[in-house]
Amino acid sequence: MASDGFRPLDEKALIEYIKATPTLALKLGNRFDDLQIKEVGDGNLNFVYIVIGPSGSFVIKQALPYIRCIGESWPMTKERAYFEARALKEHGRLCPDHVPEVYHFDRTMCLIGMRYIEPPHIILRKGFIAGIEYPLLAEHIAEYMARTLFYTSLLYLTTTEHKRAVTEFCGNVELCRLTEQVVFSDPYKVSQYNRCTSPYLDEDAKAVREDNILKLEVAGLKSMFCERAQALIHGDLHTGSVMVTPNSTQVIDPEFAFYGPMGFDIGAFIGNLILAYFSQNGHADDKNDRKAYKVWILKTIADTWNLFDKNFTALWDENKDGPGEAFLPEIYNNEEVHLMVKQRYMRDLLHDTLGFGAAKMIRRIVGVAHVEDFESIAEPAKRADCERKALKFAKRLLKERRQFQSIEEVVSAIEQPQP
Amino acid sequence: MASDGFRPLDEKALIEYIKATPTLALKLGNRFDDLQIKEVGDGNLNFVYIVIGPSGSFVIKQALPYIRCIGESWPMTKERAYFEARALKEHGRLCPDHVPEVYHFDRTMCLIGMRYIEPPHIILRKGFIAGIEYPLLAEHIAEYMARTLFYTSLLYLTTTEHKRAVTEFCGNVELCRLTEQVVFSDPYKVSQYNRCTSPYLDEDAKAVREDNILKLEVAGLKSMFCERAQALIHGDLHTGSVMVTPNSTQVIDPEFAFYGPMGFDIGAFIGNLILAYFSQNGHADDKNDRKAYKVWILKTIADTWNLFDKNFTALWDENKDGPGEAFLPEIYNNEEVHLMVKQRYMRDLLHDTLGFGAAKMIRRIVGVAHVEDFESIAEPAKRADCERKALKFAKRLLKERRQFQSIEEVVSAIEQPQP
Ligand SMILES: Nc1ncnc2c1ncn2[C@@H]1O[C@H](COP(=O)(O)OP(=O)(O)O)[C@@H](O)[C@H]1O
Ligand SMILES: Nc1ncnc2c1ncn2[C@@H]1O[C@H](COP(=O)(O)OP(=O)(O)O)[C@@H](O)[C@H]1O
Ligand SMILES: [Mg+2]
Numbered sequence: 001m002a003s004d005g006f007r008p009l010d011e012k013a014l015i016e017y018i019k020a021t022p023t024l025a026l027k028l029g030n031r032f033d034d035l036q037i038k039e040v041g042d043g044n045l046n047f048v049y050i051v052i053g054p055s056g057s058f059v060i061k062q063a064l065p066y067i068r069c070i071g072e073s074w075p076m077t078k079e080r081a082y083f084e085a086r087a088l089k090e091h092g093r094l095c096p097d098h099v100p101e102v103y104h105f106d107r108t109m110c111l112i113g114m115r116y117i118e119p120p121h122i123i124l125r126k127g128f129i130a131g132i133e134y135p136l137l138a139e140h141i142a143e144y145m146a147r148t149l150f151y152t153s154l155l156y157l158t159t160t161e162h163k164r165a166v167t168e169f170c171g172n173v174e175l176c177r178l179t180e181q182v183v184f185s186d187p188y189k190v191s192q193y194n195r196c197t198s199p200y201l202d203e204d205a206k207a208v209r210e211d212n213i214l215k216l217e218v219a220g221l222k223s224m225f226c227e228r229a230q231a232l233i234h235g236d237l238h239t240g241s242v243m244v245t246p247n248s249t250q251v252i253d254p255e256f257a258f259y260g261p262m263g264f265d266i267g268a269f270i271g272n273l274i275l276a277y278f279s280q281n282g283h284a285d286d287k288n289d290r291k292a293y294k295v296w297i298l299k300t301i302a303d304t305w306n307l308f309d310k311n312f313t314a315l316w317d318e319n320k321d322g323p324g325e326a327f328l329p330e331i332y333n334n335e336e337v338h339l340m341v342k343q344r345y346m347r348d349l350l351h352d353t354l355g356f357g358a359a360k361m362i363r364r365i366v367g368v369a370h371v372e373d374f375e376s377i378a379e380p381a382k383r384a385d386c387e388r389k390a391l392k393f394a395k396r397l398l399k400e401r402r403q404f405q406s407i408e409e410v411v412s413a414i415e416q417p418q419p
Numbered sequence: 420m421a422s423d424g425f426r427p428l429d430e431k432a433l434i435e436y437i438k439a440t441p442t443l444a445l446k447l448g449n450r451f452d453d454l455q456i457k458e459v460g461d462g463n464l465n466f467v468y469i470v471i472g473p474s475g476s477f478v479i480k481q482a483l484p485y486i487r488c489i490g491e492s493w494p495m496t497k498e499r500a501y502f503e504a505r506a507l508k509e510h511g512r513l514c515p516d517h518v519p520e521v522y523h524f525d526r527t528m529c530l531i532g533m534r535y536i537e538p539p540h541i542i543l544r545k546g547f548i549a550g551i552e553y554p555l556l557a558e559h560i561a562e563y564m565a566r567t568l569f570y571t572s573l574l575y576l577t578t579t580e581h582k583r584a585v586t587e588f589c590g591n592v593e594l595c596r597l598t599e600q601v602v603f604s605d606p607y608k609v610s611q612y613n614r615c616t617s618p619y620l621d622e623d624a625k626a627v628r629e630d631n632i633l634k635l636e637v638a639g640l641k642s643m644f645c646e647r648a649q650a651l652i653h654g655d656l657h658t659g660s661v662m663v664t665p666n667s668t669q670v671i672d673p674e675f676a677f678y679g680p681m682g683f684d685i686g687a688f689i690g691n692l693i694l695a696y697f698s699q700n701g702h703a704d705d706k707n708d709r710k711a712y713k714v715w716i717l718k719t720i721a722d723t724w725n726l727f728d729k730n731f732t733a734l735w736d737e738n739k740d741g742p743g744e745a746f747l748p749e750i751y752n753n754e755e756v757h758l759m760v761k762q763r764y765m766r767d768l769l770h771d772t773l774g775f776g777a778a779k780m781i782r783r784i785v786g787v788a789h790v791e792d793f794e795s796i797a798e799p800a801k802r803a804d805c806e807r808k809a810l811k812f813a814k815r816l817l818k819e820r821r822q823f824q825s826i827e828e829v830v831s832a833i834e835q836p837q838p
């Protein structure tokens with residue numbers, strides 16, 4: 001045990017821990033016979049145990065003081081568990097339908113006990129690879145993003161509440177730095193951690209490092225990420241942080257949460273949908289050419305933004321006489337100006353979203369952490385072909401994002417052959 | 420005495436306080452005979468005592484828990500003294516030539532002891548009213564702004580240092596809220612505190628409240644003020660916060676300091692120069708038509724920005740291999756991209772500066788706190804005429820700021836007859 005009382009748990013130690021922790025023991029009805037414990041951490045950073053007893057279940061997530069997929073050579077504060085628990089509780093309060101409940105948090109042990117998101121839920125990214133349609137996905141994620149982002153922004157909070165919350169989440173600085181490195185820096189320089197489908201994409205990766213316009217644009221996004229405390233963002237909202245069935249959408253893993261730009265979350269999600277789209281040709285086979293599925297992904301991209309816009313501006317309308325201090329009722333509640341400020345806000349947010357989305361795409365192709373959408377395409381030449389198309393589109397999106405007036409224009413651009 | 424140990428001092432109590440405080444007593448060589456104490460707080464918020472003994476001197480500034488010029492009916496945290504002391508020390512460390520040294524800080528008493536900025540120093544605003552030229556002003560203030568803003572931004576700091584500092588200054592939220600109210604809100608709505616040169620400017624004030632484009636633009640600036648932690652800004656850098664002689668420039672009164680947008684400081688200063696310019700016709704008389712002086716003010720406006728730009732980008736060049744995490748050397752140190760990012764950064768900063776400068780001008784004409792530049796014009800019709808020209812220019816600047824490519828273009832626009 002470390003001097004701070006922390007110890008990494010294995011399955012055996014976990015059982016002892018559960019027995020000694022009344023909240024958790026109670027969740028299992030205090031019955032520990034036939035306990036099934038399974039470590040399922042397929043993620044990059046942490047250890048996740050599914051615990052199922054005869055009369056109850058939960059998930060235990062523990063942060064260790066390094067990055068799991070790299071190992072102890074890349075240390076990372078285990079305090080991230082604290083921010084994950086805080087964000088799960090805050091986002092869960094704002095959007096209980098789409099966030100697992102936190103049952104237990106132990107700061108010393110960097111350990112969260114939360115609702116087990118049961119089968120048939122799977123990780124959304126795996127659903128995309130399998131070619132499964134989720135008719136409610138866009139609606140659900142739009143609701144999640146609208147509620148969590150709106151209610152933690154100055155559209156709803158007073159400056160006092162907002163600055164207090166910003167202060168707290170400034171503590172999650174090590175995770176912010178990790179994002180700065182892997183999203184905004186490493187892909188644009190030679191780094192030991194970068195990978196790409198070599199040799200096919202070697203030249204493309206080099207071109208990214210030598211593209212001054214791209215680097216100029218990415219610098220602006222990085223500054224925004226570092227400086228702009230717009231709302232309590234999830235911070236890692238890719239399709240691996242979402243678990244789904246056709247009827248349910250659950251968002252997990254907000255350990256990167258802090259007050260940052262809203263577009264970083266919306267962009268992460270939409271950018272990963274676009275990656276899923278470009279990976280489909282690699283998954284097409286005799287039984288399924290994936291053509292209809294690609295149409296559904298494009299529809300989901302458009303619906304996600306449009307429903308987000310609808311939900312978000314509806315919350316704004318509902319709360320325009322509320323406590324939020326960004327737009328005081330006495331100044332902004334005449335119809336014309338209310339509409340003007342909303343349109344400006346949503347246009348800027350779309351552009352931020354496209355910029356961050358593009359940056360998230362690029363880093364998944366030439367940076368350290370790749371996505372299963374492409375990785376699961378066995379044949380390297382085919383994979384490289386999909387990745388190159390995605391990369392080309394992302395570069396264009398990053399540079400030209402301010403020219404897009406609507407998500408429909410973005411969807412059209414995705415469909416065009418990438419030059 | 421309040422239960423927290425705080426008590427407002429009068430001259431008599433101040434003498435006892437000094438005698439009981441070794442640092443201060445020592446500054447006077449422990450000689451208390453013939454002490455001269457004079458309260459000179461001509462500012463809006465606090466009490467300021469000049470203390471002169473036979474072998475030493477200093478200034479004592481104490482914050483009371485309300486706004487002095489309004490009275491106890493407008494409470495305001497006295498904790499602002501803590502942030503003023505912190506900012507004086509930090510900015511003083513970065514730019515000792517232009518910031519008075521802090522000798523003593525008493526958090527309980529909300530009291531700062533600092534260097535007495537001796538005569539012939541006067542408040543810059545009074546110099547402008549008197550028509551005095553300060554040949555080194557632009558150079559000095561440009562150095563002050565460049566050093567304080569550069570070294571507290573991510574161009575020089577690591578994310579870790581930056582977020583720690585942001586956290587601390589989030590505590591100055593009440594002063595931020597005061598700015599939000601008096602700069603970004605009250606002028607755009609009916610407020611009990613608003614004043615204008617009535618009846619002359621009544622219609623102009625009403626037009627401000629009904630100008631939707633103006634309100635749209637001001638909303639964007641307010642969001643930036645609330646959300647963007649770009650650097651440790653002074654927060655109240657008008658010409659009443661600067662004391663000058665022809666050879667010396669000293670910046671006082673950073674009680675509004677926090678991590679905010681750089682353009683707010685640069686804009687405050689330049690906006691107040693523009694107000695000084697538009698007030699000159701009201702000070703012209705038979706002996707002095709102020710024509711040459713107006714030319715000097717315009718030159719000072721241009722020099723301030725251009726020298727700021729020069730100093731700031733020089734610091735950037737010097738430190739491009741330094742600790743700052745915004746632009747990593749491996750990505751941004753090829754000559755072409757280094758130039759591109761600097762140009763983009765400075766262009767955006769100019770536009771922020773013009774926007775905030777315009778907002779600061781507007782609030783001084785139709786908001787609660789007016790400036791002596793205009794107030795000292797005895798004849799209301801003449802004063803209103805000066806103010807109206809300034810207001811017209813400010814509205815144009817706020818709306819069209821992104822069209823200006825250089826400060827020279829701004830200066831030309833100031834000189835043109837206001838339509
Ligand atoms: N509440 C939960 N219910 C069911 N499975 C979960 C839950 N939380 C995590 N998992 C599983 O564990 C995996 C890793 O969890 P995640 O929170 O993403 O960890 P990491 O931070 O390491 O990426 C997920 O991909 C998912 O399969
Ligand atoms: N260090 C100083 N040396 C000389 N005079 C000072 C000093 N600090 C403040 N003053 C005088 O006191 C006045 C009010 O100080 P200031 O710090 O601006 O207070 P406030 O916060 O109330 O505006 C200034 O205008 C200046 O005349
Ligand atoms: Mg994960």
Ligand SMILES: [Mg+2]
Nearest residue numbers: 043045253255
């Ligand atoms: Mg994670």
Ligand SMILES: [Mg+2]
Nearest residue numbers: 462463659672
């Ligand atoms: Mg003052």
Ligand SMILES: [Mg+2]
Nearest residue numbers: 516517559562
């Ligand atoms: Mg000097």
Ligand SMILES: [Mg+2]
Nearest residue numbers: 462464672674
């Ligand atoms: Mg002051």
